[in-house]
Amino acid sequence: MEVRAFAADAIIIATGGNGAIFGRSTNSVVCTGSAQSALYQQGCFYANGEFIQVHPTCIPGEDKLRLMSESARGEGGRVWVPKTPGDKRDPLSIPQNERWYFLEEWYPKYGNLVPRDIATRAIHKVVYEHNLGIDGKPMVYLDLTHIDRKILDRKLEGILEIYEKFVGDDPRDVPMKIFPGMHYTMGGLWVDFTQATNIPGIYAAGECEYQYHGANRLGANSLVSCIFGGFVAGPAAVNYARNLKAASSNGYFDAERKRQEENNATLMKADGTENPFKLWRELGDLMTKNATVIRYNKNLQETDAELCKLLERFRRINLSDRTQWANTSVVFARQLYNMLQLGRVIAQGAALRDESRGAHYKPDFPERDDKHWLKTTKATFAPDADEPKFEFEPVDVSLITPRPRRYDAVK
Amino acid sequence: MSEKKTVLFKIKRQPNPNVRPSWEEFELPWHSGMNVISSLMEIAANPVTREGKATTPITYDSNCLEEVCGSCAMLINGRARMACSALVDKLEQPIRLEPFSKFPVVRDLAVDRSVLFENLKAVKAWVPIDGSYDLGSGPRMTMGEQEEAYPLSRCISCCCCMEACPQFNEDTGFVGAAAISQVRLFNTHPTGAALKRERLVALMGDGGIQECGYAQNCVEICPKDIPLTRSIAEVSGDVMKQAIGDLFRK
Numbered sequence: 001m002e003v004r005a006f007a008a009d010a011i012i013i014a015t016g017g018n019g020a021i022f023g024r025s026t027n028s029v030v031c032t033g034s035a036q037s038a039l040y041q042q043g044c045f046y047a048n049g050e051f052i053q054v055h056p057t058c059i060p061g062e063d064k065l066r067l068m069s070e071s072a073r074g075e076g077g078r079v080w081v082p083k084t085p086g087d088k089r090d091p092l093s094i095p096q097n098e099r100w101y102f103l104e105e106w107y108p109k110y111g112n113l114v115p116r117d118i119a120t121r122a123i124h125k126v127v128y129e130h131n132l133g134i135d136g137k138p139m140v141y142l143d144l145t146h147i148d149r150k151i152l153d154r155k156l157e158g159i160l161e162i163y164e165k166f167v168g169d170d171p172r173d174v175p176m177k178i179f180p181g182m183h184y185t186m187g188g189l190w191v192d193f194t195q196a197t198n199i200p201g202i203y204a205a206g207e208c209e210y211q212y213h214g215a216n217r218l219g220a221n222s223l224v225s226c227i228f229g230g231f232v233a234g235p236a237a238v239n240y241a242r243n244l245k246a247a248s249s250n251g252y253f254d255a256e257r258k259r260q261e262e263n264n265a266t267l268m269k270a271d272g273t274e275n276p277f278k279l280w281r282e283l284g285d286l287m288t289k290n291a292t293v294i295r296y297n298k299n300l301q302e303t304d305a306e307l308c309k310l311l312e313r314f315r316r317i318n319l320s321d322r323t324q325w326a327n328t329s330v331v332f333a334r335q336l337y338n339m340l341q342l343g344r345v346i347a348q349g350a351a352l353r354d355e356s357r358g359a360h361y362k363p364d365f366p367e368r369d370d371k372h373w374l375k376t377t378k379a380t381f382a383p384d385a386d387e388p389k390f391e392f393e394p395v396d397v398s399l400i401t402p403r404p405r406r407y408d409a410v411k
Numbered sequence: 412m413s414e415k416k417t418v419l420f421k422i423k424r425q426p427n428p429n430v431r432p433s434w435e436e437f438e439l440p441w442h443s444g445m446n447v448i449s450s451l452m453e454i455a456a457n458p459v460t461r462e463g464k465a466t467t468p469i470t471y472d473s474n475c476l477e478e479v480c481g482s483c484a485m486l487i488n489g490r491a492r493m494a495c496s497a498l499v500d501k502l503e504q505p506i507r508l509e510p511f512s513k514f515p516v517v518r519d520l521a522v523d524r525s526v527l528f529e530n531l532k533a534v535k536a537w538v539p540i541d542g543s544y545d546l547g548s549g550p551r552m553t554m555g556e557q558e559e560a561y562p563l564s565r566c567i568s569c570c571c572c573m574e575a576c577p578q579f580n581e582d583t584g585f586v587g588a589a590a591i592s593q594v595r596l597f598n599t600h601p602t603g604a605a606l607k608r609e610r611l612v613a614l615m616g617d618g619g620i621q622e623c624g625y626a627q628n629c630v631e632i633c634p635k636d637i638p639l640t641r642s643i644a645e646v647s648g649d650v651m652k653q654a655i656g657d658l659f660r661k
Contacts, residue, residue: 028475029474029475030474060444061446061449062444062446063449063495064476064477066476162477165478165496166477168498168501275456277452277456277468320458320465320467321467323426323427325426326470326517327470328468328470329468
């Protein structure tokens with residue numbers, strides 16, 4: 001293992017979302033938000049941290065949540081639960097009049113195609129308030145069995161195969177069991193229209209930046225930030241680098257390499273009792289419980305206090321692996337520290353925003369409050385206090401006047 | 412029966428490429444929905460062997476856990492497959508985990524698979540566009556062409572087909588089914604076809620497509636059900652035609 005510095009005039013960060021902060025998510029395991037957090041701790045603004053999206057239809061799993069794509073509902077998939085709590089019958093034997101198609105009933109105009117946050121909260125409500133989760137567990141049916149197999153195979157084969165492979169049941173024959181889970185990070189590194197962060201020479205593109213999806217990303221829209229942001233960031237970074245005046249080395253790269261080597265050595269030497277993978281599970285459970293679908297200020301404040309405790313426990317870490325070759329524990333521990341720091345940005349940002357907007361929902365403040373909160377949250381790291389500081393920037397609405405979002409209007 | 416159900420793993424450990432591998436056993440409490448990756452995660456959170464000996468978390472590659480990135484391929488009960496889709500309830504115990512045998516071991520279950528990327532470079536597995544000016548929208552592909560190309564595009568570079576192939580070894584230097592199938596994909600692409608001849612030439616001679624012994628292990632083991640033997644047959648015909656054509660053009 002060796003720390004190396006790669007000197008560059010400009011860099012583009014494209015590190016994706018931060019799903020791992022919530023433990024299990026639909027993201028890949030590398031999507032820890034660690035790079036974004038490291039930059040935030042070095043002076044980049046982190047914007048709209050509180051805006052994360054929970055996807056309504058995930059396949060619960062032990063290692064991760066796997067996405068059941070919107071296209072399942074797009075092609076006619078229907079979400080339902082048995083009307084009787086704890087109904088143990090085979091779902092296909094339950095007659096139509098004993099099934100509750102709650103999305104179709106509550107949102108007649110959009111039915112099963114309501115946006116993600118609406119579907120997510122509806123499923124939560126049905127499971128936790130009406131106690132109608134399948135088998136009493138937090139799950140509802142997503143049913144494709146009424147659609148012809150040939151059509152399913154042609155249009156949805158890829159996503160149905162995911163269910164079949166990872167759960168073991170064929171969704172052409174049996175309704176799928178799904179539940180909402182952490183899916184997308186709308187917030188991220190603050191950037192301007194050229195994808196530049198506030199630190200000159202650092203650009204960001206894709207899910208790791210905050211720019212395009214506001215408080216809620218619409219389905220099938222993530223490529224906007226990925227492709228368009230990438231198209232802008234590339235030439236902008238090249239342009240920046242070309243126009244730089246030659247400068248002599250300031251020793252910064254060596255100093256940073258040394259700092260990182262010391263950091264690694266400290267982690268390797270640490271002889272405490274805390275296992276980084278266990279700490280991560282606690283982080284995930286904490287964040288999923290208090291900072292996803294439904295948010296209360298009291299819980300968010302407690303979450304931040306718990307995050308401080310986890311950061312304290314992180315000092316008493318024990319890597320179980322002190323070898324210098326392909327040591328994945330030390331890499332993970334470094335990421336975990338950054339996840340904990342970014343977790344505080346999410347929890348505190350959510351606590352501050354006293355309204356409900358997009359995917360951010362507070363029952364105590366159920367309405368969108370444009371007068372006070374039509375604003376971008378910007379967090380900066382205060383190194384001395386070791387915590388985030390917040391400021392707010394008005395959103396430019398000169399081209400489109402915001403109007404209320406309504407899905408309950410009748411066709 | 413009050414006895415708690417457990418799951419038994421035998422895992423081949425090798426701290427680095429310079430030492431001999433050895434086996435360690437792990438016993439985990441059973442619960443529904445377990446797969447090999449979730450089990451490796453549990454071991455990392457409590458790295459203790461079955462005998463109660465403290466050990467290191469197991470090094471393995473993984474990323475998407477949905478059979479899209481191709482990184483968690485390993486030998487599970489002797490079979491090359493993806494760990495993320497290996498459901499514990501469907502595996503015979505003890506579950507044996509080993510790194511691929513035909514690739515250099517980095518550590519434990521992680522191997523160096525750069526040979527595939529070298530082979531993909533050799534056959535120019537890409538669509539050539541120079542990117543210096545706006546080419547407008549690309550040529551249209553018919554529905555039929557799309558449906559033929561799509562299964563080929565599902566290759567995840569896991570290297571299972573190469574691990575399982577009897578011809579893929581140091582003696583033959585065989586390029587392997589994955590790279591050959593990518594040749595078919597890019598040669599049938601309207602823009603990609605510009606490099607068709609170069610790709611076919613790259614598959615001629617030693618280590619080329621002729622090394623295939625028709626064992627058909629590749630198509631049998633491919634986690635993405637790619638029609639690999641069909642690709643080999645079609646590309647083989649194209650290579651032959653190209654070779655004969657080149658002979659007469661000399």
